[in-house]
Amino acid sequence: MGFWIPGCAIHEYTDGNLAKTQYRGRGLGGYAARAAVHVQRCVAVGYRRIVNFFPWFSPHTYYDIDMNAILLSPQWADARWFGTDDLGRDLFVRTMYGGRVSLAVGLVATAVSLVFGVAWGATAGYFGGRIDHVMKRLVDILSAIPFMLFVNQLMVVFGRNILLIFVAIGAVNWLDMARIVRGQTLSLRQREYIQAAEVMGASRARIIARHIVPNLLGIVVVYATLTIPQVILIESFLSFLGLGVQEPMTSWGALVQQGTQVMRIAPWVLLWPAGLLAVSLMCLNFTGDGLRDALDPKDAHR
Amino acid sequence: MLRFAISRLFSTLPTLLLVVVVAFAMVHAAPGGPFDSERQLPPEIEARMAAAYGLDAPLHEQFLRYVGGLMRGDFGPSYRYQGTTVAELIADALPVSLLIGGLALVFGVVLGVAAGTASALNQNRWSDHVLITISMTGISIPNFVVAPLLVLLFAIQLKWLPASGLRGPASYILPVFALALPMLAYVARLMRASMIEVFKSQFIRTARAQGLHRNTLVFRYALKPALIPVVSFLGPAVAGVLTGSVVIEQVFNLPGLGRLFIQGALNRDYTLVMALVILYSAVVITMNFLVDLIYGLLDPRVRYT
Secondary structure, three states: OOOOOOOOOHHHHHHHHHHHHHOOOOHHHHHHHHHHHHHHHHHHHHHHHHHHHHHHHOOOOOOOOOOOOOOOOOOOHHHOOOOEOOOOOEHHHHHHHHHHHHHHHHHHHHHHHHHHHHHHHHHHHHHOHHHHHHHHHHHHHHOOOOHHHHHHHHHHHHOOOHHHHHHHHHHHOOHHHHHHHHHHHHHHOOOHHHHHHHHOOOOHHHHHHHHHHHHHHHHHHHHHHHHHHHHHHHHHHHHHOOOOOOOOOOOHHHHHHHHHHHOOOOOHHHHHHHHHHHHHHHHHHHHHHHHHHHHOOOOOOO | OHHHHHHHHHHHHHHHHHHHHHHHHHHHHOOOOOOOOOOOOOHHHHHHHHHHOOOOOOHHHHHHHHHHHHHOOOOOEOOOOOOOEHHHHHHHHHHHHHHHHHHHHHHHHHHHHHHHHHHHHOOOOHHHHHHHHHHHHHHHOOHHHHHHHHHHHHHHHOOOOOOOOOOOOHHHHHHHHHHHHHHHHHHHHHHHHHHHHHHOOHHHHHHHHOOOOHHHHHHHHHHHHHOHHHHHHHHHHHHHHHHHHHHHHHHHOOOOHHHHHHHHHHHOOHHHHHHHHHHHHHHHHHHHHHHHHHHHHHOOOOOOO
């Protein structure tokens, strides 16, 4: 089975203002930093294509066990570009498939938390008053709980199903989104076009769906970009602990875990997935952070 | 102040209660009982086991009994380690986690504040750029990647430090460092931003106009207000150390709470996992409460209402 990872429109937002606003420094450092922004963005967006297409070039599968090829070091012969793991499975293909799972979890769980958070925040912000108070209080209470542990308990109790992982991580990651959306909605509510819609007799549901939510999109996209690496991290954390995806399917977290067990004799089994995970998280974080700085003039991060 | 503290303390109770209720409900909604094994047991033995663990009572009664036990520090019996209570398991593991977590917290916050301040004072010079890049890297790379890489480099390749276990002070260095790193990076970033902000304010300009030395400016005037964002990060930081320690203790093979958590999770030892989630949540909630109190010490404008 394969996960086709749907396209995301993030790069369109980053194109114009990110490189301009983020690194203003002159001299060599400034230019290097601006170039680095483009590299980060390309990697963040390009990973999706790499993990989808590259396995096609390899003759191996992610599940075939080959006892004659245990812990081969990376080599050109027989297309073992990343080497093999302790069961003789091809590490290149496994790393790519792991990347698919990690990125798919990242995108799907972010989408779940997006829908939840935007609906919750926009409703609370638009209705105001007692409804807002109760909804906001609930978010406050929930965010006092260390959620990574809670997802963990969820996995323990309800078993390890990959769909459940998507939903569980998404369902506990919507709190920040709800808070931000609520704040933004509070200020949007005062705008003339909302009042105009109210005067024209539009229903509340229609105002939220057609007038509030579209105007929230900018900030929502920014925070979604920052949610993706967070979610990938949670999934990898669970897989690292052996609570995430199940063999023979894999993810970056599970691969790192396997790598730690054989790192004394075969460090490449650890280094490939660890390196790819680190680089992609870093690029996603840098991109999201740059986006936030670019779109939020008040934020004095630099 | 006292009135604020008490009312704030009471407002944390619903949160804690919610955690207990959700954790309890999840465990009891779980498919299969705690004593499922490959061997089919006769029904009368199963009934007796259920009675011995108090699982035959109606659900609300079980819940009340569990909460009553919590008040007395009794988390119930472990479902996997027979004849051992969860409280005993926790008491064995707590000191290890407490030491490592505490050291990492102190190390991370102190170094993070120092690095952030240094970075802010050298804003936009090359040392600042280097520090920002390092700290962003530290934030992005997860614990469970950093820790094995550290072991690979310092324990296996260079053989300077022990790779796992607890033998002597040297074996604490790698775990504490791995645990502190992301926190250090985040604190440095926060500190840098807030220090730059504080240095723009009027009272610093006044102090500078009086001809005070830069060190006096930083330590006497700027440090306290600049620490506020760092303090509000302490609540999430503690949560981070707790979840981080789950990974770190696994990698370094330390007999702490984190490893207990994983073992409980893999063995489906429901009472143990439930107790640890409740314990962790209680620590985080307490930390958030303390942070609210510390605000007033740092910023005289904060009024407790």
